[in-house]
Amino acid sequence: MEWLVIIRCILSWIPHSPSNQFIRIIYDITEPLLRPFRKIRLGNQAMMVDFAPFFAVLAIVLIKSVILAPLYALIARLII
Numbered sequence: 001m002e003w004l005v006i007i008r009c010i011l012s013w014i015p016h017s018p019s020n021q022f023i024r025i026i027y028d029i030t031e032p033l034l035r036p037f038r039k040i041r042l043g044n045q046a047m048m049v050d051f052a053p054f055f056a057v058l059a060i061v062l063i064k065s066v067i068l069a070p071l072y073a074l075i076a077r078l079i080i
Contacts, residue, residue, distance in 0.1 A: 002057045004030050009053045030056075 008030045016023050037052035037059075 001033070002060045005033065005053050005056050005060075008034075033060075 004026060008026050011023055011026060018024075033056050034052045037055040038050070040051060040055060042049060042051055
């Protein structure tokens, strides 16, 4: 999922057609993940930078390492 967010960031820097189906799919998949982080605004009005992708990737990595990794380890111990 974090790769889709990174791909979306790269696509946002490149001019593209809004009707491009591949780009629409990437945006449709990643927007629900980015939306909660769009409320976080860093910088002043003259220089607003969208940090939503950074925070989304950070959240994905933290969830994977803090929640999913121990859960997978627990399941592996229960199976063996």
